[in-house]
Amino acid sequence: MHYESETVQQMKQDVQPRRDDMAHILVVDDDPMVCMAIEVYLERHNFRVTIADGGEAGLRALESGGFDLMIIDIFMPHMRGFESIRIFHERAPTIPLIAMSGYAFANLNSPAPDFLRMALELGASRCLRKPFTPVALLTVINECLSEARSRFPSAMLR
Numbered sequence: 001m002h003y004e005s006e007t008v009q010q011m012k013q014d015v016q017p018r019r020d021d022m023a024h025i026l027v028v029d030d031d032p033m034v035c036m037a038i039e040v041y042l043e044r045h046n047f048r049v050t051i052a053d054g055g056e057a058g059l060r061a062l063e064s065g066g067f068d069l070m071i072i073d074i075f076m077p078h079m080r081g082f083e084s085i086r087i088f089h090e091r092a093p094t095i096p097l098i099a100m101s102g103y104a105f106a107n108l109n110s111p112a113p114d115f116l117r118m119a120l121e122l123g124a125s126r127c128l129r130k131p132f133t134p135v136a137l138l139t140v141i142n143e144c145l146s147e148a149r150s151r152f153p154s155a156m157l158r
Contacts (some may be wrong), residue, residue: 023145024048024066028058028084029073029100038071041134047141055079055087062088067095069144074101074119081116082122093149096144097123102130104153123142 025047027038032053039049050067052058055076062070072088079087085099099119116127126140127148 001072009018010081022046022048023068024050024057026050026052026061026067027069028052028055028061028070028088029074030054030076031073034073042141043139045138055084058084059087059091062091067092068148069096069098069141071098071100072124072139074099074115082118085119085122085124093123096125096148098126098128098140098144099124100128100130100132100135 025042027035027042027049029035029038030053035051035053039051042049050061052061055078058070058072061067070088070092072084074082074085076084085097089097099116101115101119118127119127125144128136128140
């Protein structure tokens with residue numbers, strides 16, 4: 001059998017960030033597959049993740065506090081369109097909000113409103129159009145966290 005020395009074990013532990021040092025992200029989406037994919041990917045990149053399966057659950061989670069960033073789906077049941085973006089931004093204006101949408105139009109020839117631009121106007125820091133790549137997700141998260149740290153250094157411990 002192979003046993004690692006205490007020094008090697010300690011070094012491995014030192015490399016892992018402590019949970020309270022990890023950025024805490026709230027993900028609000030009614031699609032469990034989207035939530036699971038985001039959660040697994042972000043946890044592998046040393047983020048703490050809380051999943052909410054809809055707007056109401058997300059608002060309850062937000063009340064418990066401690067989030068550094070929110071990722072909110074624009075279109076969810078029980079919240080009318082952009083209501084979720086507006087409400088989440090009003091409740092936590094200093095927490096960066098990434099709006100995401102996979103909304104597709106049946107008639108591609110008709111002029112479509114730019115939902116992602118509208119989300120920015122309602123307080124979203126960034127927007128992602130589903131499907132997005134894991135790299136794109138990580139990029140916008142890091143940009144938002146970096147901007148938030150520079151704007152509100154006392155509000156963020158990391």
